[in-house]
Amino acid sequence: MNHLAKLVEAPLQVCAHVAGMPVVLDMSGALYLPDDQLLIVSDMHLEKGTSWARRGIFLPPYDTRQTLAALGSVILHYKPRMLVFLGDSFHDIGGAARLHGEALGDLVGLCAAQETFWITGNHDPEKSALLPGNSCAELGIGTIRLVHIPGGSLVDGGEIAGHLHPAALVVGRGRAVKRRCFVTDGQRMILPAFGSYTGGLNICDEAIKGLFEQKSMVVHAIGEKQIYSLRFSAISR
């Protein structure tokens, strides 16, 4: 646990448990499993800009650049032994082929620093051959299953997933603040989207809250300077 104590520089990170295994929640939206030195990043939606451009919507073409920069610094910080992309890493299946030369080089470099796994998502059901690493539909780490779409059985262990882009709506002082968040009930955890242009689904939506044991449901909302941990019952409406 010494290793963990050094990593958790509160309040930038928060420590929690999934199926008994310690996990570190990072401000960037990434999740770190210290026991296995494993870093998980979900829903990067790279090349969303160029994907939308095909239908005449020109978002600023800097999303990939920004997301990769964030990825680079989180990898540098944790220096993991293993990196897992939890699906929807690209906004569509041709995304990797559209990567700017420089961006492709950066991403290949980032993947090569450790063993890398690409879990497939609904947006990117196939891994591009341009990128190093292994492709799989799900991955088991101890008793925890890593998978893109949440909702699997928890009989044999825990689940860490993405896909839903959870966001918490916190009401106070007559106003509402919406923030990306991690959601967990101790058995299942859903990661926020890591990408620059990924919006959020309110965790009060049945699609999210229905997946959790509501009594033990905890929400870790990502603020400007720290992560705020909230009991779901306090923000449920």
Next chain:
Amino acid sequence: MADSSANDLLPVTFQRWFSARGWAPRAHQLELLAKASDGKSALLIAPTGAGKTLAGFLPTLVSLSRRPKKRLGERPRGIHTIYISPLKALAVDIERNLAKPVSEMGLPVSIETRTGDTPMHKRQRQKLVPPDILLTTPEQLALLLASRDAADFFGDLEFVILDELHSLVTSKRGHLLSLGLARLNTLRKGLRVIGLSATVSDPLELCRWLVPQTADVSRAELVCVTEGASPEISILKTEERIPWAGHSARHAMGEIYDEIERHSTTLLFVNTRGQAELLFQELWRNNDKSLPIALHHGSLDASQRRKVEQAMAEDRLRAVVATSTLDMGIDWGNVDLVIHVGAPKGASRLAQRIGRSNHRLDEPSKAMLVPANCFEVLECQAAINANYVHAQDTPPVGDGALDVLAQHILGMACAEPFDADDLFREIITALPYVYVDRDTFDKMIDFVATGGYALRVYERYARIRKNPDGKWRVSNPLIAKQYRLNVGTIIEAPVLNVRLVRQGKGIKSIGGVVLGKVEESFLEMLSAGDTFFFAGAVLRFEGIRESECYVSKAYDEDAKVPAYAGGRFPLSTYLAASVREMLANPEEWKRLPDQVRDWLEIQRDKSVLPTAGSLLVETFPRDDRYYLAAYPFEGRLAHQTLGMLLTRRLERAGARPLGFVATDYSICVWGARDIARMVKIGELSLAGLFDEDMLGDDLDAWLAESWMMKRSFRNCALISGLIEKRHPGKEKSGRQVTVSADLIYDVLRAHEPDHILLRAAYADAATGLLDIQRLGDMLKRIKDRITHMPLDRPSPLSIPIMLEIGRERIKGEAEEDILREAAGMFAAGGTPA
């Protein structure tokens, strides 16, 4: 005008029609006809009730009556006259009013409306067989001009009539309209444009707006109808105590009710929809005699509003509580009293609202102002003085917005391939766009084509491309469809339908009537069981299903009032100056109620009264905190900006500021250190604190992070087509923008801070939300003229703003505090698993 010339101008049919009714054409109607017959464009400025509509259409009707009959086999003629008004309802109303003289004179004239409600088959038929007169809105004009047959459709156009022009020109709708007008002038040389307007502060500017700004012709002719009898305006003389703060005027409800009883029909104006709901509730609480009193504001369902208007027209109502939705439009002759609850904020707005009563020029309108607090008494008195001298304070037209230009460029490409040189020459003939240089225009074309980014990765997806002949065309039909779905400049805050269901069933109910729309941002803060005032009732929030909010009837005196985006006008510069003068001149106080005069006299004893040109700054301690109150009277927006900037500067000076509050009249900042002492020992200089240079780096640094920039950016992104309101195939899901504008803003600012859309958003925020120009003028005015009064306790003048502390919220700030507080509750309840 002499009879002989009237006879020459007016065909016999028309003369007979007038005399059969015992009428004679009015001088301004003939004058306008004469100018138009000379081939000139003209602006008619007249108060309501002056026969403005008939005057506007007379040249058209005369011209049509003289047009040779269509020969057999001749191609269908294009439209002869297009009439554009800001309100759909007005177009429909005009159709009815115009049909009467046309049929009575037996003129061969077809009149039709075209609005968002016009069915598809009728629109298609209108393209094939156009009516002589088309009545429509600015958005529909943009759509017509963006269609492939625009040149044919408008090929025979003679007249353009623009109604309620004063209300259009200062908005982005007006910018779009000005660009459309420039195009019409290209399609049809010698086009005559007739503008109809209420009184404005600069009529000549409006005359220029009407015509192409080329070297030779610079402005339209002006026809003015002098105001009739001066209105009788009074301030309600209340027996009650006038409150220091607040906007409800609850103290005067009984007296307002008495006035309603004494008159046959009363129009009650307020400044916001929230105030309308509250006033309506209060009046019904007092309504012992069950007088028919109705409510009318922009969030109510259209069918409910039509019902109220209908009842009003049929003289079945004794009073209507309304917001600016009734500022213009349908004429009601029977209103014999206008009551304005709360201060009118601008002299011109007050004049227009008063004009809603007694639509006969020769009789004075009757109006009463009900100030809701002490400062509003001063403001109301200033407004009354202004109305007697017919002062006007409508804002200037201002520079056209670049996001609107982007939308227009795409529309022009949808119509037919355009040459960039030609289009540039065309758009700079529109008055709001005279300022645009070629480089900016080319940047906008680039923006429309591929987003205009320095990183050029979207070339192969370009929305518009250059043909070999150098003309720009749309890349594919889908782009044109996208344009049509997203045309227009009205960006509404996301709203949900409010549907009334039976209690107990919650969101599982089916059916129920739609009451109107409420902002999503308000509804998402409610929990099931919360109550709020809406549509004149107390409603219980049941829940949200899809894009609807379900409510049931409830009884709760402490219900919330929906917070509506925008809607509050700041105090006009003109009224602000009058209030300052009134304060400085005790002679003027004689007209004020005793209790207000007393208040000013005590202020004079305990502190000082600011002179007209100076700025009074008071400092005083209270409950372990130190306050700084200043009285610039420059309106809430400029004061908010000032508050943000003062707080930053005080922070830097080590005064440890804790918060601020701004009203239309004053600003108050408080902190943990004694500001008066800091000034005394030379640690802080008030002249330095209020120095103009705060509008430099401080402003930029604060603004970039502020919610105001984000909101402006969102609007610009939607109007310019960077993001869509609606996407082909998903027309119905208009509730949510498909990607968060805030995320785009952050990325764009980080990677391309000079992008043209950020420039557009900054320009918008600077004028619309921050009033930077006004703040700058004020800082210049008070330079070296600050009067500092260190006091032991709050002064009488500071009491109103001290009472606002804690009441007013500063939007967008302290978001982290909200999260921290919510997390704090969690920590108190235990630690995470």
